[in-house]
């Protein structure tokens with residue numbers, strides 16, 4: 001099941017079509033987006049999310065930041081038991 005990803009893809013297309021925002025009007029900046037990417041989704045500040053939903057540039061940036069964060073977490077898993085046996 002990849003329906004969540006399909007949903008995000010569909011939303012991404014819509015944002016790019018309706019809110020390309022190439023001049024980055026009203027953007028919070030990469031630092032703020034990086035902080036947002038580190039937050040659990042239940043405490044993400046709604047005013048930032050409201051902007052990201054209407055700004056393809058920030059949407060892409062946030063997606064990128066989340067992706068790199070996920071790969072960092074995968075590479076450093078704590079419970080590695082290969083030394084046993």
Ligand SMILES: [Zn+2]
Pocket residue numbers: 021024025026027028051052055056057058059
């Ligand atoms: Zn923006």
